[in-house]
Amino acid sequence: MNSIIDRITRIAQEYPDKICYHNGNVQATYQQLDQQSDKVASFIQAKNLPQKSPIFVFGGQQFEMLALFLGAIKAGHAYIPVDDGSDPQRIQQINMVAKPSLVLNWSDKSNFGIDTTICEQDQLKEVLSADHKDYDKTRSVGPDDNFYIIFTSGTTGTPKGVQISTNNLLDFVDWVDKTYHYNSDTKVMLQAPFSFDLSVFSIYPGLTNGATLEVLDKHTAKNLPLLQQAILNLQATTWISTPSFFEMCMFFREFNAETLPQLNKFIFCGEELTHVTAEKLLKRFPNAELFNTYGPTENTVAITSIQITPQNLPQFDRLPIGYLKSNMEHHLANVEEKDGERVGELVVSGPDVSKGYLNNPVQTDKAFETINGKKFYHTGDMVSEDDNGLLFYKGRTDFQIKMHGYRIELEEVDSLLTNLVEVKQSCTVPLYNSKKQVNKIIAHVVLDDKYKHLEPKELNKQIKAELKQNTMDYMIPNVFKFVDQLPISKNGKIDRKALIGEVNA
Ligand code: AMP
DSSP, rough: OHHHHHHHHHHHHHHHHEEEEEEEEEEEEEHHHHHHHHHHHHHHTOOOOTTTTTTTEOSSOHHHHHHHHHHHHHHTTTEEEEEEEEHHHHHHHHHHHHOSSSSEEEEEEOOOSSOEEOHEEEEEHHHHHSSOOOOOGGGGTTTEEEOOOOOOOOOSOOOOEEEEEEEHHHHHHHEEEEEHHOOOOEEEEEOSOOTTTTTHHHHHHHHTTOEEEEEEEHHHSHHHHHHHHHHTTTOOEEEEEHHHHHHTTTTTOOSSSTTTTTTTEEOSSSSOOOHHHHHHHHHHTTTTTEEEEEEEEEEGGGOEEEEEEEGGGGGGGSSSOEETTTTTTEEEEEEEETTEEEEEEEEETTOOOOBBBOOOOOHHHHHHEETTTTEEEEEEEEEEEOTEEEEEEEEGGGGEEEEEEEEEEEHHHHHHHSSSSSEEEEEEEEEETTSSSSSEEEEEEEOOGGTSOOOOHHHHHHHHHHHHHOOOOOGOOOOEEEEEOOOOOOTSSOOOOHHHHTOOO
C-alpha cells in the first residue's frame, strides 16, 4: 500500500468517527474519506487506464476532491489538481503537457475543449454513493512514483508540471511532524486552493496525524461579510496561509487572541513575511507561535523554517526565511558581494527535490542539475546566509532590474517601504521604455489607515524624505501610486507580474 495512504487508513481504522474535514455546515469523517476514496479507486481501476498515467482532478476545495485525490493514488495514478477557477486556455495547456488518461470533474463546468475522457460530477456522485467496493492495493502509487503534479502558475509561457513523488511528500510530512508537531487534536486551517502546494502543508501532515482540516474556501475568502464570519468563528488551532491573506484578515479588528484563544500557531509560506506583519501579529496574538517558512513547489512545499518571536524580531529589518531542513545540502550560485554580504542563488538538493517537470526535459535541464550523482534544484531565489546557516531572502533573480546601470532588487525596495509607518503594503515595478530599458520604478503603495487622509503630493515628499535617510538615491521609486489594495493572484500572493503588465500596457 502507498505509505501516505497507509498512515491515513490507520487513522481511519482507529478513529473512524473523527472529523477530517470541516467547512461551514459540511463535515466528514476519516471513515468516509477512507471508504469514498476506496470506491473512487475501484472505479478508476476498472477502467484499465495506462499504468501510472496521471489523472486530472478538477474542482474547488470540497471534501469530495480529497476523496478523488486519494482514490487516484490508491488506484495507482498521480493526480493533477486544477482549480475550477482556471480559464479554459490553462486547462487546455495542462492537458496538452500532461496527457492525462482521465478527467475527474467535481464542478458544474463542462466543455473544456479537450479530448480526454471526462467523468462528470453526476457520474462521480453515483460512484461515491454506491456500495463499498475494494480495490487492488498492489497497484497503488509506489514510493518513487508521482503522487501529485502541480502546475506552476506563471502568467506567461506554458505551465510546467512539477512532479512530486510519494517519497518527496513523505519527507515533507515527516519534517512537518518534527517541526510543528501536528497531532489528532490539531485543527489546521486549509485555505489555499488545491492547485497551490501551500494546501499540501495542511492536507497531508493533517490527515496522516488524524487532525481536522478547517476549510476556509475561496467562495468565503472572496466575500468580506462571509470571510469576517468565518474568521471570527474559526476553530483552527494552526493557521496556514500566505502573509497577504493574513494581512487581508487583519482588517477585522476582532481577529485577535481574545476572540480566538485556541489559535496558537501561525505558519506562513509562499511570499515574503514582512517585519510589520509579524509585529502586528505578535501584538494581536501575544502567546502564539509564529513561523516564517520558505520553499518552491519543486522542493515539496517548504524547506526552511524559523520561529519569529518578540525577542528576535527587533534583530531583523528584513526577516530571515529560516534554517534549511537538516537532511538537505545547498550552495549559493553566482555569488556577489552586496553591502558586505555574500548574496547568491540558492541551489538545493535533498529527498524532497522533485524529479523535474512532467514531459518537459528542456525546462527540467534548465532548473535541475546533477552534481556528483545528486540532483540539485536552482531556486531562482537570491539569499544570503549567516555563520549559523540562517538564510535571508533577497528577492527573485527575475525581479532584479537594472536602471541607469544600477542593479535594483524590487523586493528590497518594498521591504524598505513597508518599514515606514505610512506604508502598509507595497509592490514596486519597472516601467520600460521602447528600447526595453527600465526608465522608472513605480511603487504601488497601500497606506496605513492613519495616513490615508494626507494629500498624495505631501505623502510623496514625506515618504521620499524618509527613504533618503537610509536608502541609496537610485533605489527610491520615481513614482508613488497610492492604491486601496494590491492585486492578489489566485494563490493568494501579491501579483507583481500583473502590475508589471498593467504599468507597461
Ligand atoms: P511557489 O512555487 O508558487 O510556491 O513559489 C515559490 C516561491 O515563492 C519561492 O521560490 C520564493 O520566490 C517565494 N517564497 C516562498 N516562501 C517565501 C518566503 N517565506 N519569503 C520570501 N519568498 C518566498
